Every structure is written in C-alpha cells, then in structure tokens.
Amino acid sequence: MSTARRDALLAWYDANRRPLPWRQTRDPYAVLVSEVMAQQTQIVRVVPHYERFLALFPTPESLARAPLAEVLAAWSGLGYNRRARFLHDAAAHVVQHGWPTTSEELQALPGVGAYTAAAVASIAFGEAVPAVDTNAKRVLSRWEATPLEGTRLAEAAAAALDGDRPADWNQAMMDLGARVCMPKPDCDSCPVTDWCADASVYSAPARQARFSGSTRQARGAVVRALVHGNSASHAALAKQTGLATTRLREALEALESDGLVERSGRRWQLPAAAGRISGGTTPGSS
DNA sequence: GTCCGGCTCC
C-alpha cells in the first residue's frame, strides 16, 4: 500500500475521529480497560462505564486490591462478567510483574487475545502491529475483494499498516468500519474508495444461540441480584431472579467455576478476594 | 430478530 493512500485515511481520521475518552491517554492501564470493555460491546455503551470505572479504580494497584465484588458492581450493565474478573486478575499480574510491553507478551494477560494485545501495544507502547477487530476485518476484506480470515487476514492487515502511526492507523481502520464502511457501506463519504476493490463484500457473523431461557441469561440475573443484595440464600436468589431451582443451580455452578460467585455457609455472594495472579491456582484455592 | 472495537476452553 502506498504512502499516499495511507495518508488519505489518516487525514480522514485526523478530521473525523470519534472523540472517545481513552483517546486522550497512552496510559496502558486506561487503554487496557477500554479495550476489554469494548470486546463484543457497542462503544456508546462502553463510554460511561469506562469513565466510572477509572474514577473508582484509577490504577492497576487500586483495581488489583479491590474485592472482586466491587469490580463486578462497577461492571454491572456491560455484560460478559468474566471480563471483569479477567481485568481484575490482569491488574494483579501487572502489579506483581510490571507491564508486558509487546503485543506477544501482552497476550499472557487473562482476557487479552490477539486483538486486545495489538491494540494496547500499538496505542500505549507504539508497536507497529495491526489490531484487527470486526470493523478492520470488513474493511480489509473489501480492499481485497474477498472475505479474509486467518493467515490471509493477518497478512493483509500487516501489509496495510502504517508503521509510523500504528495507533492512529488501527483506530482509523476501526472508525472507518464503524462510521463509513459499515455492513451497508456509505461509499459517498469514504475517503479511500479509490483502492476499495469490492464494497459489497460482507460476511454476516454466525447466528447466536437463543438468549431467552439460556444459562447466560440466568447467570446475568444471578450476578445482578448479588450486586444489589450482597449475599443471599438459594431460596432468596430464586425469588429475586424468578429462576426455577434447576436453572438457578446450573447458573450458580457455572458462575462458581468461573470464579464469579462463592459460597459462604449456606449463602451465596460475589467474591471478596482481591485480584489473583492468573495461572497455577484455581479461583477457589488459596 | 440482529449485532457489537473477542476471548477462553473444548
């Protein structure tokens, strides 16, 4: 890809970028919080949670030493509660070992995969590595006129990347996908139509399982009830959530094995523990 | 009903 072409997208980004709060910092902690929150979550919903979360837990140290129960309370409404635990444990890891500073090493943090590692590495540490989210994937596929996956996607992303401004490039790709190169593209306002091979390329994501009646729904209801109620008996949870006994038990078992709830005698509660170094110990062990 | 700046675990 030519420099002129990269400059066209970066110029568009400079003039049109979404004013997101985490774009005002290069603090790796703030960037990590924003990226974990953004996983499978619409950005408009992330912003208020991000502001509140950073006010409550401004540093890795403050997050790591907080009870998981408080972290889950701050997370409430975002969904995928496991992410809160991952972030909590990631903070503990950073406190103990310091920041991994490369994309490769960042992937050792819990809840941090290829995308999140690349986003943090490029934004906070300036590494020239492509962060390919669902938006960038769609944009690149249209540039190449074919749905890209796996190795070919990674290669196309690496070839397109602007090595001088990797953080801006990655976010420009995401913004272009979110605002212009949408599933139904608005090509009239696209700054880079001249090297788009086929704007009609689009692979719809796989269909999701039914949510109503699912374990996911039950898990979410239980966590929400415990966030509000501190601790509760099985019977009280059944009443609060409206879940049948069997579904409630399934949800509690699944949540317990994920380290998101714990028993205290005959009552259930959100974990009181501080963040733990991941790997080696199981959630319940000490 | 669809979809979202994915990740973990099998």
Add this chain to the structure above:
DNA sequence: GGAGCGGGAC
C-alpha cells in the same frame, strides 16, 4: 473449528 459467554440499541 465451535460453543459459551450479557446486555442494550436498533
């Protein structure tokens, strides 16, 4: 590779 994991906006 595929299932499981939340919740809100549209």
